[in-house]
Structure formats: structure tokens, C-alpha cells
Amino acid sequence: MRSNAVFNEFLPRYGVKRCQHANFMLTDDLQATLGLLRPEKSGRYSKAEQEHFAQLIPHLKRALQIYGLVGRTANRADAMEIIANQTDVGVVLLA
Secondary structure, three states, X not given: OOOOHHHHXXXXXXXXXXEXXXXXXXXXXXXXXXXXXXXHHHOOOOHHHHHHHHHHHHHHHHHHHXXXXXXXXXXXXXXXXXXXXXXXXXXXXXX
């Protein structure tokens, strides 16, 4: 990330020096990136903060996969049925 022009040129203008990020390759044509940004005065992310962020990743990836599935399915009801049938636990679907 440090070799990235956004990190080196754009974000410092706003006081941002620290970043945690995760890249999600969901399909060949669907990618997402999540970044948590903080100013240098806040210091580095602690080990506990890094662990909390890491715990979110699987849940965010699944949510993005569901979003992608619904977006590629012409019939939203069909997509919801596919999602509900992929898990053994209770699911709440909001549309």
C-alpha cells in the first residue's frame, strides 16, 4: 500500500497516515476493498484492533458475495432462495 499514490499523495493531505485494509476478490469481475484509516497522531493500530478487524473479514466477504449474487440474479426472490438454501443456520434477509 505504501507504494500507492493514494496513500503517498492524497491521504496525507487529510492527515491520514495509518491504514488497515482488506481486498476481496469475489468473482473475476467483482472486487471490493475495505480500508480503515486514521491520522498519524492516533498511532499505529494495536494488536487487539488488528485482531478485531481480522474477525470482521469473513463476515464482510460473505455479505459482499451475497450482494454480488443478488446483483447478478434477475429475480431477487430466486437469489434469496439460493442464499437461504446455502446455510444450515437461521438467516434473516432484508431487501
